[in-house]
Amino acid sequence: MIEMAKDLVCGMDVDPKTSNYVMEYNGGSYYFCSEKCLNEFRKDPDRYLRGGGDSRGGHRGHGGGCCGMMMGGGWTSYVFLGIILLLLIIRFFW
Numbered sequence: 848m849i850e851m852a853k854d855l856v857c858g859m860d861v862d863p864k865t866s867n868y869v870m871e872y873n874g875g876s877y878y879f880c881s882e883k884c885l886n887e888f889r890k891d892p893d894r895y896l897r898g899g900g901d902s903r904g905g906h907r908g909h910g911g912g913c914c915g916m917m918m919g920g921g922w923t924s925y926v927f928l929g930i931i932l933l934l935l936i937i938r939f940f941w
């Protein structure tokens with residue numbers, strides 16, 4: 848029985864024995880199918896870890912959003928507020 852690791856970026860199963868792309872993080876080892884995925888994970892590990900190994904490959908369909916949207920919740924509302932404010936300012940000075 849081969850134990851497969853999951854590439855948290857693309858959702859692919861990766862064989863830990865053959866994968867050259869491994870990263871140690873928070874006391875765990877994470878395997879990736881390619882350098883691209885490894886770099887992607889390295890950029891923002893928490894984002895992928897928050898997905899709980901549930902990557903884009905397996906849609907669970909809660910809210911329809913991926914991990915990126917969950918994270919951007921607070922951030923987007925600020926942008927939204929900024930746009931409204933900007934529109935008000937433009938209207939005011941027009």
Ligand SMILES: [Zn+2]
Nearest residue numbers: 854857880884
């Ligand atoms: Zn991958």
